[in-house]
Amino acid sequence: MSKIKAGYYSAVYFLKTANILKHEKPNDIVTMQFFQREENVILAGVDSCVDLLKTESFNSESLGIVALTDGDLIQANEPVLKITGHYYQFGHLEGIIDGILARQTSIATNCHRVLQAANNKPVIYMNDRSDYYYNQENDGTAAKIGGITNFVTASQVTKLEDNYKPTGTVPHALIQAFNGDLIVALKAYQNFYPTDKLVALVDYNNDVITDTLRVAHHFSNLYAVRVDTSKALIDKYFVGKESKYPADEINGVNKHLIRVLRQVLNHEGYQHVKIIVSSGFNAQKIATFEKEGVPVDIYGVGESLAKINISFTGDSVQLNGVDQAKVGRHNIVSNRLVKK
Structure with missing residues (x-):
């Protein structure tokens, strides 16, 4: 039995x-x-x-x-x-x-509501880091029922009938392993995975604008940059400019930082480079970004998707x-x- x-x-x-x-x-x-x-x-x-x-x-x-x-x-x-x-x-x-x-x-409902808030822009299901790993197979199925099609682990796509493959970006650990040198870390990634779309994680040094432009200048095949700034931090871009912004609007991944990021990318001729945001996003925060026209292309969402x-x-x-x-x-x- x-x-x-x-x-x-x-x-x-x-x-x-x-x-x-x-x-x-x-x-x-x-x-x-x-x-x-x-x-x-x-x-x-x-x-x-x-x-x-x-x-x-x-x-x-x-x-x-x-x-x-x-x-x-x-x-x-x-x-x-x-x-x-x-x-x-x-x-x-x-x-x-x-x-x-x-x-x-x-999970299915949370995913559906996040996609609605995002105006059906791509959402990456990143809940692997905030829940017990044993749930991933069934949770991936529920997320797909809710409309999510981008996953980060093989387990999350195991039970899906279509031929889904996990995707992802460079983690902070890879950059750390190369002493914080984002360029060298990305070169290593590209050498080992040359067919992957190159996505740079640009918040490691808390200097999103500078590091984004360094990466864009160096890699002609740059597909996207991901901003994952902690809510506990204020990006270096705002140093000396604090008085220009409401104090409660410049921590973490915020609308002002992302707007400037899009502007500098476009100004330098990198209109094709997409912007991915993550860290603390839920349906409410995404809806606010979309309502205010913040130029995000892809959202990475984790913990909020598995709230029971x-x-x-x-x-x-x-x-x-x-x-x-x-x-x-x-x-x-x-x-x-x-x-x-």
Whole structure:
């Protein structure tokens, strides 16, 4: 017996309930429905839940399973999955299903909202550095459901049907290894990976404008520069110019720095060089950048994409085909659910 069927990942009260009902109510059939409470949500995780039910429930062939489809737009209190059978068959999976739907739907929805905020400019899914690595395969699938198509690890694209390949830019570690010499570091990168698009990380010395121009002058094939300035820092460009800008607008990756960066690139004839920004970006910050016309070409987003902000609830709402549920809950009829 697998760990899942043995109840290793299930709250003990589900297991105890399943055991009681198996012996006290052996012929009773219940219907359980799963829903969430937010508007305009991108559903993800349903396929995983259906697979789970078919492999980790007991006598799964006799279960009735109807559900929506990954990628569906759902609303508050709309059922996304209903299971009909004896509670003993699937009760141990209730909490696991809640968890799968919560995580995957949150990620898909976060990605969708970030892309909307970015006016569908490319967004790089960089959440590998802010979450447990074991989640990457399923999270990559959820991110793709939400519309993301740029990933940084092989794990994130493993379950995607299309031929996606991870991409990325030079990290600070490579520049550090060459004593902070960005030019030498990029030469080494280019020697080892000559077919990659050359992207320079230009905030290592906290001198984005100077280092960008050095790189652009040196590499005719420069594709993009990435600005990843920490919120704790103010770029050297602002030294002596502080009075010209609001004090709370010049830390980290800010609109003033990016506008100047675009201006100097264009002035020097590097209109083709793209600007990638990262470090602390979420839907709200991206929306502000876009509303104010900040000249960003690509956004790198990490931590905010995996915030678990959508929770699901499973409720038993019918007993032997008759409505029966706790006060405040009821069987919600939906003509969108299809048999799985």
